[in-house]
Amino acid sequence: MIFLDLFITFFKIGLFGFGGGYGMLSLIQHETVERAHWLSTAEFTDIVAISQMTPGPIGINSATYCGYTAIHNAGYGELMAMLGSATATVALVLPSLILMILISRLFMRYMNTRPVRSVFAGLRPAVVGLLAAATLLLCNAENFSTPMENPWQFGISCALFAATAFGTGYLKINPIRMICYSAFAGLLLLY
Amino acid sequence: MNCELFKTFFKIGLFTLGGGYAMIPLIEEEVVNRHKWVSKEELLDLIAIAQSCPGVFAINIAIFVGYKLRKLRGALATTIGTALPSFLIILAIAIFFAAFKENKVIAAMFRGIRPAVVALIAVPTFRMAQQAKIGWTNCWIPVVCALAIWLLGVSPIYIIIIAGIGGYLIPTPNPSRAGGESEKTESRTTRNDNETTNR
Numbered sequence: 001m002i003f004l005d006l007f008i009t010f011f012k013i014g015l016f017g018f019g020g021g022y023g024m025l026s027l028i029q030h031e032t033v034e035r036a037h038w039l040s041t042a043e044f045t046d047i048v049a050i051s052q053m054t055p056g057p058i059g060i061n062s063a064t065y066c067g068y069t070a071i072h073n074a075g076y077g078e079l080m081a082m083l084g085s086a087t088a089t090v091a092l093v094l095p096s097l098i099l100m101i102l103i104s105r106l107f108m109r110y111m112n113t114r115p116v117r118s119v120f121a122g123l124r125p126a127v128v129g130l131l132a133a134a135t136l137l138l139c140n141a142e143n144f145s146t147p148m149e150n151p152w153q154f155g156i157s158c159a160l161f162a163a164t165a166f167g168t169g170y171l172k173i174n175p176i177r178m179i180c181y182s183a184f185a186g187l188l189l190l191y
Numbered sequence: 192m193n194c195e196l197f198k199t200f201f202k203i204g205l206f207t208l209g210g211g212y213a214m215i216p217l218i219e220e221e222v223v224n225r226h227k228w229v230s231k232e233e234l235l236d237l238i239a240i241a242q243s244c245p246g247v248f249a250i251n252i253a254i255f256v257g258y259k260l261r262k263l264r265g266a267l268a269t270t271i272g273t274a275l276p277s278f279l280i281i282l283a284i285a286i287f288f289a290a291f292k293e294n295k296v297i298a299a300m301f302r303g304i305r306p307a308v309v310a311l312i313a314v315p316t317f318r319m320a321q322q323a324k325i326g327w328t329n330c331w332i333p334v335v336c337a338l339a340i341w342l343l344g345v346s347p348i349y350i351i352i353i354a355g356i357g358g359y360l361i362p363t364p365n366p367s368r369a370g371g372e373s374e375k376t377e378s379r380t381t382r383n384d385n386e387t388t389n390r
Binding site for chain 1: 246
């Protein structure tokens with residue numbers, strides 16, 4: 001039953017999704033692309049792009065979209081796909097709801113104690129690793145093509161990667177603007 | 192009141208581009224200055240906790256504020272309020288995009304967008320590494336985690352669990368709170384650290 005699987009998967013992602021939207025992307029990618037094969041790497045990358053460009057938290061955006069695409073790819077109709085996106089979004093939010101209420105009611109005063117802070121401190125370097133893994137997993141033929149298969153597209157892809165990394169990382173250009181530039185470059189050079 | 196909570200967080204969900212941390216100023220404006228639901232000090236505390244906890248940052252904040260004011264009903268109102276704009280917009284795009292996916296123009300645009308998106312995930316990796324104070328002594332942790340996921344296909348969930356246990360068993364000399372994306376949180380953390388030392 002794909003809906004139950006979808007619910008459990010996104011519940012897990014909500015429960016273990018440390019490190020904000022980007023940290024969560026690594027989990028979503030692993031669960032939906034690598035493990036369940038609900039979507040392809042290219043589809044996942046498109047979802048991240050659209051999640052970046054639309055308002056709202058990236059985690060909610062990508063969960064909604066992944067839920068929709070997963071059910072759609074499984075061969076169901078539009079209505080079921082909408083139900084899939086609702087399932088994924090509710091499942092993603094549910095652990096937060098439970099945890100934050102528990103913290104509000106019982107654990108607020110423990111949040112700043114040494115053991116709790118030690119656990120969070122241990123998580124931080126690992127979240128960096130999670131993000132690095134997400135980047136590495138996305139560097140594949142689906143997103144970049146290969147020098148053998150299509151050297152032109154591969155070259156352009158690498159150039160766009162470098163330009164976006166330099167533009168957002170060093171020149172502090174708005175990521176949404178960089179996505180628009182890349183879309184334009186793709187239209188001109190990769191049509 | 193629940194309606195007011197819903198409306199406010201709907202607005203917060205609707206008008207923030209670029210993810211959770213971009214929401215902080217808007218949340219502060221609405222929740223602290225306009226409605227005076229929580230004090231500024233309290234909000235900074237909530238932000239620090241919401242950043243450390245799993246889940247979507249904006250949703251975590253919304254739940255804290257909603258629960259504080261109206262218990263479970265309030266929490267539900269703020270959660271649905273924050274998530275609903277995203278949900279509806281993405282749903283509209285998903286339905287639209289499913290129909291135009293095969294379109295040659297859209298396909299060409301996305302061939303250009305995909306490598307750019309990979310870069311957009313690569314850049315925060317380094318920024319987060321700086322924030323997490325990754326140096327020569329602890330850089331093996333992210334490297335091992337990344338390789339385990341990338342090459343061995345280990346689930347990031349196991350990595351998170353192991354890292355949490357590791358952090359508990361081998362405490363760092365002066366662990367500060369996670370996050371620290373915003374300057375305010377940073378200064379707040381330092382203040383809390385001082386308090387701890389004074390005690």
